[in-house]
Amino acid sequence: xxxxxxxxxxxxxxxxxxxxxxxxxxxxxxxxxxxxxxxxxxxxxxxxxxxxxxxxxxxxxxxxxxxxxxxxxxxxxxxxxxxxxxxxxxxxxxxxxxxxxxxxxxxxxx
Amino acid sequence: xxxxxxxxxxxxxxxxxxxxxxxxxxxxxxxxxxxxxxxxxxxxxxxxxxxxxxxxxxxxxxxxxxxxxxxxxxxxxxxxxxxxxxxxxxxxxxxxxxxxxxxxxxxxxxxxxx
Numbered sequence: 001x002x003x004x005x006x007x008x009x010x011x012x013x014x015x016x017x018x019x020x021x022x023x024x025x026x027x028x029x030x031x032x033x034x035x036x037x038x039x040x041x042x043x044x045x046x047x048x049x050x051x052x053x054x055x056x057x058x059x060x061x062x063x064x065x066x067x068x069x070x071x072x073x074x075x076x077x078x079x080x081x082x083x084x085x086x087x088x089x090x091x092x093x094x095x096x097x098x099x100x101x102x103x104x105x106x107x108x109x110x
Numbered sequence: 111x112x113x114x115x116x117x118x119x120x121x122x123x124x125x126x127x128x129x130x131x132x133x134x135x136x137x138x139x140x141x142x143x144x145x146x147x148x149x150x151x152x153x154x155x156x157x158x159x160x161x162x163x164x165x166x167x168x169x170x171x172x173x174x175x176x177x178x179x180x181x182x183x184x185x186x187x188x189x190x191x192x193x194x195x196x197x198x199x200x201x202x203x204x205x206x207x208x209x210x211x212x213x214x215x216x217x218x219x220x221x222x223x224x
Binding site: 030042095096097099102 | 141143152153154155158160165166168200202207210211212213214215216217218
């Protein structure tokens with residue numbers, strides 16, 4: 001079967017750095033992507049990793065270790081607007097669907 | 111830039127009625143997906159189409175069906191609606207090959223079944 005795990009909640013202050021972890025168990029692996037979703041809104045694509053290592057996109061970076069079935073999203077210079085839910089998602093193969101993790105609710109405090 | 115367009119934004123139906131949700135993917139995206147999201151839940155995959163052919167099926171009830179048309183738009187048909195079908199329904203599309211890990215979501219249709 002497929003399963004992804006994420007922490008349910010993370011709290012940090014403005015300007016800080018936060019890391020949201022994701023571990024996965026899937027029968028195949030094409031890549032891991034990350035999405036941000038504000039309450040009542042649509043998920044928005046942030047970043048993805050198909051190969052091991054770090055991908056940097058502005059204040060957001062994502063890391064993948066395929067041997068450990070593990071990835072994380074790193075958010076730097078936190079802003080209040082970063083308060084949202086963050087989902088990791090695995091695609092087992094090209095053409096197949098994305099399986100989402102349970103989501104991590106990030107609260108950024110002033 | 112063009113985004114995924116869904117209609118309607120809100121839909122209120124009574125139990126046992128039928129609903130049809132529409133989705134227009136981003137041009138040149140080759141795969142379309144439908145997801146259902148309950149309050150506080152992660153998106154649950156329903157069904158997907160690759161180049162207009164059904165490519166994958168998730169936890170979609172037999173009361174639901176979907177298709178993708180020649181102009182690439184997709185429709186999700188829901189019959190014999192139940193109270194538990196109340197949720198946000200998202201359509202998403204992904205570009206081909208190198209960018210195939212990018213899932214672009216529409217704004218969703220909020221379905222309320224009374």
